[in-house]
Amino acid sequence: MIIERISASKCIELQEATNADPQLQLLAATIRHGWPDKSYRVPIDIRTYFPFRDELTISDDGLILKGLKVSIPKPLQPTYTQILHEDHPAAEATKRRARDIVYWPRMNADIEHYVNSCAICNSMKPHSQKEPLQSYTVPKAPFETIGIDLFQWNGINYLALGDTYSTWFDFCSLSDTTARTIILKLKGKFATHGVPQTIISDNAQQFAGHEFQAFATNWNSIHITSSPNYPQSNGLAESVVKRAKHLLEKTKREEPPEPP
The missing domain is CATH 1.10.340.70 (Endonuclease III; domain 1)
Known part of the structure; x- marks a missing residue:
């Protein structure tokens, strides 16, 4: 009870x-x-x-x-x-x-x-609401298509990822922003939630390089990067970054002041 x-x-x-x-x-x-x-x-x-x-x-x-x-x-x-x-x-x-x-x-x-x-x-409310940036087909199952992006907050680097189907999102801190570190973090997420069919990212060097492309291929995922052919393809990840920063900022503002 x-x-x-x-x-x-x-x-x-x-x-x-x-x-x-x-x-x-x-x-x-x-x-x-x-x-x-x-x-x-x-x-x-x-x-x-x-x-x-x-x-x-x-x-x-x-x-x-x-x-x-x-x-x-x-x-x-x-x-x-x-x-x-x-x-x-x-x-x-x-x-x-x-x-x-x-x-x-x-x-x-x-x-x-x-x-x-x-x-x-x-x-923390946005000053204006934008139309959804998502332009690709909504998948039929959770974690079938995810968007990923890097961001920095309060001097710390983070990797953010979001699920197109459920709008669930997650983020984790990074010791560095090399492709190797990002891949290790993603492998941990995939072990928990499953391997996505499609990974959407921007054209950052870490994602566009050979190492990340080989990782996606080896894990049987299709990797799509932002380009003129996909002008809004990274909208999901951009939205996730905003939500992650929003949550981090709320948490920080709720922290009690340090004792004198």
Whole structure:
């Protein structure tokens, strides 16, 4: 159960806040003594709970559960919203995470407002949205076609790769940007996810050279490079680089300041 995954300190905090919350105490009393048969007979403060009254129970700890989800008292709702958004997922992802573990009335609206007001998320939003750069045929299976690219962030070199089918992406740091190092990193990714049929890259020296071309051939992959014949072929990798930098920048901004 979800309640079993709450730490002892959080459980005590929830118990105290639930006991001090008049709305939840009224709700608990109604759950114990039975609901009226009509919604208009329910006290207005808890009428919003009436449609799913059969899902509501009280745990041995005195917490109110909606199925397996814990009802969060109003004073703690901002704290739990912040916890749910601590690694800055988008609004829908934050709401999906919340729906699995907690509940309170207007929870979705509160999360939407919090995410839209998040200074870090807003500082990382692009100023304008471009049309998708992808111009090649969408594959029929994951990791069938991938795009790769190199980028540098905060003085560190990275290799980024993205899957055309699922839009999944990954990136890893590089000790150097030689073709040999890039190939070793890709072999590790291929061992985990499978060997792609098509690899798309730009015309950087590491990718256009004989060593990388031989690697792709030996692994039975078709290697396509950006060229006048494929003017937008590396759009996937460019998008992945932006997403990777976006994530790295968010993580950096979330780091606590160094002690004096």
